[in-house]
Amino acid sequence: MSKTQTHEFDAVIVGAGGAGLYAALEASSIPGNRTAVLSKLLPIRSHTGTAQGGIGAALGNVEEDNPEWHAFDTVKGGDYLVDQQAARILADDAVQAVYDLENRGLPFNRTLDGRIDQRRFGGHTRNFGEAPVKRACYAADRTGHMILQTLYQQCIKNEVAFFDEFHIVDVLIEGHRCAGVVALELATGALHVFHTKAVMIATGGFGRMYRTTSNAYANTGDGPAVLARRGVPLEDMEFFQFHPTGIRGMGILITEAVRGEGGILRNREGERFMERYAPTMLDLAPRDMIARAMMTEINTGHGILGDPSQDDYLHLDATALGADVLAKKLPDIREFCQTYLGLDPADKPIPVQPTAHYAMGGIPTDLDGRVTADGEAGVYEGLYAAGECACVSVHGANRLGTNSLVDLIVYGRRAGRHMAEFVRQADLPTLPGDAATHAEMIVKRSDKKPQPGQAAKIRTSMRDIMMDSVGVYRSGAGLSKAVEQFKALRAEAQDVGVGDTNQAYNTDLLEFLESQNLLDLALVTAASAAHREESRGAHSREDFPERLDERFLCHTLVTVEDGSIRFATKPVDTSIWKPKPRAY
Numbered sequence: 318m319s320k321t322q323t324h325e326f327d328a329v330i331v332g333a334g335g336a337g338l339y340a341a342l343e344a345s346s347i348p349g350n351r352t353a354v355l356s357k358l359l360p361i362r363s364h365t366g367t368a369q370g371g372i373g374a375a376l377g378n379v380e381e382d383n384p385e386w387h388a389f390d391t392v393k394g395g396d397y398l399v400d401q402q403a404a405r406i407l408a409d410d411a412v413q414a415v416y417d418l419e420n421r422g423l424p425f426n427r428t429l430d431g432r433i434d435q436r437r438f439g440g441h442t443r444n445f446g447e448a449p450v451k452r453a454c455y456a457a458d459r460t461g462h463m464i465l466q467t468l469y470q471q472c473i474k475n476e477v478a479f480f481d482e483f484h485i486v487d488v489l490i491e492g493h494r495c496a497g498v499v500a501l502e503l504a505t506g507a508l509h510v511f512h513t514k515a516v517m518i519a520t521g522g523f524g525r526m527y528r529t530t531s532n533a534y535a536n537t538g539d540g541p542a543v544l545a546r547r548g549v550p551l552e553d554m555e556f557f558q559f560h561p562t563g564i565r566g567m568g569i570l571i572t573e574a575v576r577g578e579g580g581i582l583r584n585r586e587g588e589r590f591m592e593r594y595a596p597t598m599l600d601l602a603p604r605d606m607i608a609r610a611m612m613t614e615i616n617t618g619h620g621i622l623g624d625p626s627q628d629d630y631l632h633l634d635a636t637a638l639g640a641d642v643l644a645k646k647l648p649d650i651r652e653f654c655q656t657y658l659g660l661d662p663a664d665k666p667i668p669v670q671p672t673a674h675y676a677m678g679g680i681p682t683d684l685d686g687r688v689t690a691d692g693e694a695g696v697y698e699g700l701y702a703a704g705e706c707a708c709v710s711v712h713g714a715n716r717l718g719t720n721s722l723v724d725l726i727v728y729g730r731r732a733g734r735h736m737a738e739f740v741r742q743a744d745l746p747t748l749p750g751d752a753a754t755h756a757e758m759i760v761k762r763s764d765k766k767p768q769p770g771q772a773a774k775i776r777t778s779m780r781d782i783m784m785d786s787v788g789v790y791r792s793g794a795g796l797s798k799a800v801e802q803f804k805a806l807r808a809e810a811q812d813v814g815v816g817d818t819n820q821a822y823n824t825d826l827l828e829f830l831e832s833q834n835l836l837d838l839a840l841v842t843a844a845s846a847a848h849r850e851e852s853r854g855a856h857s858r859e860d861f862p863e864r865l866d867e868r869f870l871c872h873t874l875v876t877v878e879d880g881s882i883r884f885a886t887k888p889v890d891t892s893i894w895k896p897k898p899r900a901y
């Protein structure tokens with residue numbers, strides 16, 4: 318192994334998606350702050366770049382709107398597991414954050430009088446649930462791509478130091494003080510220690526735990542998994558969102574904006590079945606409700622094939638939108654359908670199935686993005702998290718469409734600001750003498766015997782188990798079995814060697830590290846889901862179909878120690894709205 322290099326910065330941000338870049342922009346705007354961004358991908362290939370439909374903010378440009386309604390929708394959409402002051406901040410700050418992006422050069426679609434145009438999205442309503450409202454600001458169906466480009470350019474302007482294709486394998490935490498990270502340079506195989514006053518983890522989602530997912534290959538949850546190994550608890554891991562409309566068999570996302578613009582879900586009889594499940598919001602009900610309705614239609618023989626044993630699907634009918642609207646507002650979606658399905662959605666319905674999409678849970682933080690410890694232990698000093706890997710918690714048990722991009726820019730910015738102020742005052746903590754030792758142990762596989770195909774077999778098993786037992790519907794028996802299976806797969810993975818011994822771009826090693834991270838997260842997801850004996854938001858238990866506020870109106874904190882899993886709870890902030898049954 319090459320010699321370990323050590324770098325020194327004031328602030329180190331891991332992840333160059335929307336959350337990481339916004340934080341880097343803030344951290345680097347204080348003169349003298351030396352800010353670095355580490356990313357295992359080239360920054361503009363981060364998953365934020367694939368976000369299609371829009372970013373929610375109550376600008377009221379097209380219809381009357383109000384941030385308070387946005388906050389309420391967020392809380393109700395999250396089935397009351399959302400921390401309500403956090404949701405208020407999200408909705409209030411979203412308005413200025415969107416204008417800031419506009420001022421920084423983001424080319425939003427416009428109304429005829431030149432204002433930012435807005436469209437409908439699921440669960441977003443006017444006047445506390447009366448009817449759908451146009452709240453999603455968008456740049457065609459490339460909103461995330463535009464956000465990423467805009468922020469990246471601004472970071473370059475601020476002279477942020479980028480370390481591209483650096484993969485973190487460890488975070489250095491002593492007591493409750495973070496002193497840096499250790500990363501593997503993919504081009505050389507060398508380990509690098511980044512010694513710093515503050516670290517932010519912004520590594521995105523982990524949908525790759527599932528067989529069918531909208532998530533990019535890189536979404537492997539490295540940040541939460543690395544922290545969990547250092548004893549940091551993870552929050553609300555049982556809540557994983559299935560997006561209703563993935564392309565059949567592939568999981569590639571067809572944005573909710575298709576339904577926002579008037580697309581309709583239909584079963585084999587051509588019926589608009591959402592009329593029966595959500596009479597007010599119809600096809601724009603929250604995603605958890607629609608995904609469940611779709612699975613129920615399929616399981617009762619109303620899928621297009623009429624046979625639930627056949628990986629059945631439903632139709633998303635966008636033919637009424639017309640070629641013009643599709644070309645102007647959803648050009649990428651039209652192209653996806655042409656490329657992957659050989660059909661034009663202007664003429665034919667799109668075959669769709671629910672696809673694993675978004676992690677509501679993750680690294681617990683306070684309102685300033687500081688990572689919080691278990692119970693009374695307070696915060697980790699100099700350790701921040703933001704974006705999909707974090708849980709602040711504004712999405713609760715189910716995220717509304719467009720609210721992730723808002724989360725990135727509102728809480729990425731807030732956390733970045735706090736971090737900038739913190740590093741201005743803080744001293745550089747002492748670097749542990751053995752800083753790279755733990756990381757060396759993680760990446761060193763030479764004493765293990767390579768077993769061709771074994772790592773891939775373990776990954777496939779994990780994805781199948783997640784899909785079949787930890788998917789849209791769950792049961793106690795299935796979840797308990799999944800927990801045992803994941804424990805066995807983790808033990809098996811310990812002994813797998815890496816066939817490729819090259820230093821440069823060792824993708825075998827990289828895949829191995831990513832799979833280990835996914836397996837750890839799969840285990841805590843299944844265990845947390847088994848622990849929560851109720852149904853709430855995206856977590857739907859066949860054996861406990863009701864929401865049980867008396868027992869479970871609380872966040873789950875899960876810690877893995879020496880293979881055993883420990884649970885704790887954290888209260889939910891319900892200071893504004895009292896939990897009510899959800900109807901749409």
Ligand SMILES: Cc1cc2nc3c(=O)[nH]c(=O)nc-3n(C[C@H](O)[C@H](O)[C@H](O)COP(=O)(O)OP(=O)(O)OC[C@H]3O[C@@H](n4cnc5c(N)ncnc54)[C@H](O)[C@@H]3O)c2cc1C
Pocket residue numbers: 331332333334335336337355356357358359360363364365366367368369370371372460461483484485486519520521522531532533535539540570572674675703704705706718719720721722723725
């Ligand atoms: C297809 C699709 C469409 C979507 N559409 C929308 C939408 O319209 N509206 C909406 O609100 N939300 C949408 N979402 C959700 C939203 O895009 C994501 O939740 C969000 O972009 C995540 O941003 P992030 O900054 O947290 O992470 P990401 O953008 O995923 O970036 C993660 C970063 O972390 C880095 N990284 C990861 N692991 C490591 C490691 N080990 N070492 C170093 N770096 C690492 C990566 O290189 C990357 O730079 C969509 C998601 C998908 C998948």
